[in-house]
Amino acid sequence: DADVTQTPRNRITKTGKRIMLECSQTKGHDRMYWYRQDPGLGLRLIYYSFDVKDINKGEISDGYSVSRQAQAKFSLSLESAIPNQTALYFCATSGTDRGPYNEQFFGPGTRLTVL
Amino acid sequence: AQSVTQLDSQVPVFEEAPVELRCNYSSSVSVYLFWYVQYPNQGLQLLLKYLSGSTLVESINGFEAEFNKSQTSFHLRKPSVHISDTAEYFCAVSDHSGTYKYIFGTGTRLKVLA
Numbered sequence: 001d002a003d004v005t006q007t008p009r010n011r012i013t014k015t016g017k018r019i020m021l022e023c024s025q026t027k028g029h030d031r032m033y034w035y036r037q038d039p040g041l042g043l044r045l046i047y048y049s050f051d052v053k054d055i056n057k058g059e060i061s062d063g064y065s066v067s068r069q070a071q072a073k074f075s076l077s078l079e080s081a082i083p084n085q086t087a088l089y090f091c092a093t094s095g096t097d098r099g100p101y102n103e104q105f106f107g108p109g110t111r112l113t114v115l
Numbered sequence: 116a117q118s119v120t121q122l123d124s125q126v127p128v129f130e131e132a133p134v135e136l137r138c139n140y141s142s143s144v145s146v147y148l149f150w151y152v153q154y155p156n157q158g159l160q161l162l163l164k165y166l167s168g169s170t171l172v173e174s175i176n177g178f179e180a181e182f183n184k185s186q187t188s189f190h191l192r193k194p195s196v197h198i199s200d201t202a203e204y205f206c207a208v209s210d211h212s213g214t215y216k217y218i219f220g221t222g223t224r225l226k227v228l229a
Contacts, residue, residue, distance in 0.1 A: 004158075031215060040124065042205060042221040043159075050215070058216075090158060094215065103149070104217060106158035 003027045004107035006091050012113045013081050021076045021110050023091030030096055032074040033104065034058075034066060037088040046089075049074055081114045088112075117142040119206050121220035128196055129228050136191040136223045138180075138206035148189040149207040149217070150180055159205065165189060176200075201227045 004025045013019050023032065030051050035043040035058075045058030047066040055066055063085060067075045078085055088111050092104040118141045128134045140146060147166050151159040163174040170182040180191045189206060206220040 033216075035219075040221055042121075043217075043219040045216060048216065092159075102215070103161045103164065104159075106151075106160070108158045 004091060004093055004105055006089075006107040006110050008110060009108065010111045012115065014115050015082055017081050019078045019081055019112070021089055021091075021112070023074045023076070023107055025072050025091075025093045025105075025107075027093055027095070027105060028071075029093040029105075030071065031094045031102075032068070033092040033094075034064075034074065034076045035090045035092065036060070036085075037090060037109075043090065046076065078112075078114075081112075083114045086112060086114045117146065117208050117210060117218045119208055119218050119220035121204075121206055121223050123223050124221065125224045125226065127226045127228060130198055131195045133194050134192065134196050134200075134225065136204050136206075136225065138189045138191065138220060140187050140189065140206075140208045142187075142208060142210060144210050146208045146210050148180075148182060149209070150174075150178070150189070150191050151205045151207060151219075153203045153205065153222075155202070162191075162204070196225070196227045198227050198229060201225060 007022045033048040034046040037043050049055045049068045052068050065077045091107040094102040094104045120139045122137045149164045150162040152162045153159045163172045165182045173179045178193045203222045203224045205222045207217040
């Protein structure tokens with residue numbers, strides 16, 4: 001079984017709809033991240049969480065919110081989806097045993113299309 | 116603020132030829148450097164990383180990267196590519212400040228031709 005899972009894997013929605021993307025991990029990591037990937041722009045950080053009570057904005061948090069329901073679960077919400085939020089979304093996790101240079105482990109991604 | 120530049124968006128190369136994917140970074144503090152690979156329809160996987168020590172780091176599948184502090188570069192190389200190396204490659208930096216965040220480059224799409 002995959003260590004980092006994302007649901008759904010694909011989603012098509014309409015402008016103005018609320019949508020939630022979910023991420024679960026079985027790696028026991030404290031740190032979790034949400035990124036979006038756009039062609040030619042690479043990955044950009046939306047939100048990150050170092051533990052259940054610690055949530056921080058990334059470089060492109062406008063229009064998004066998150067919830068860390070448990071150590072293993074980190075959800076990303078689009079309160080009112082708009083077409084320019086069409087992208088590939090990745091969840092990632094990392095541990096803390098090696099300080100800042102723990103590698104990040106990525107989920108398989110969610111392809112979101114907003115019509 | 117840190118930044119990462121991957122100069123080539125696409126690199127076509129014939130099978131068994133050598134390849135270099137370029138990565139330059141900008142930072143006022145010491146950094147950790149990473150290369151991630153994304154195969155089609157998959158998430159990102161760590162390919163190799165530079166943390167400290169030897170400036171030449173290697174991966175298990177024949178890639179290597181060299182940290183050059185004076186040129187602020189961390190180019191990825193492979194002496195002979197395979198069709199299976201076709202993927203998108205991302206360079207990333209993380210600083211030593213304890214923020215644990217990565218800054219990713221825009222990616223280089225490597226296409227290996229038969």
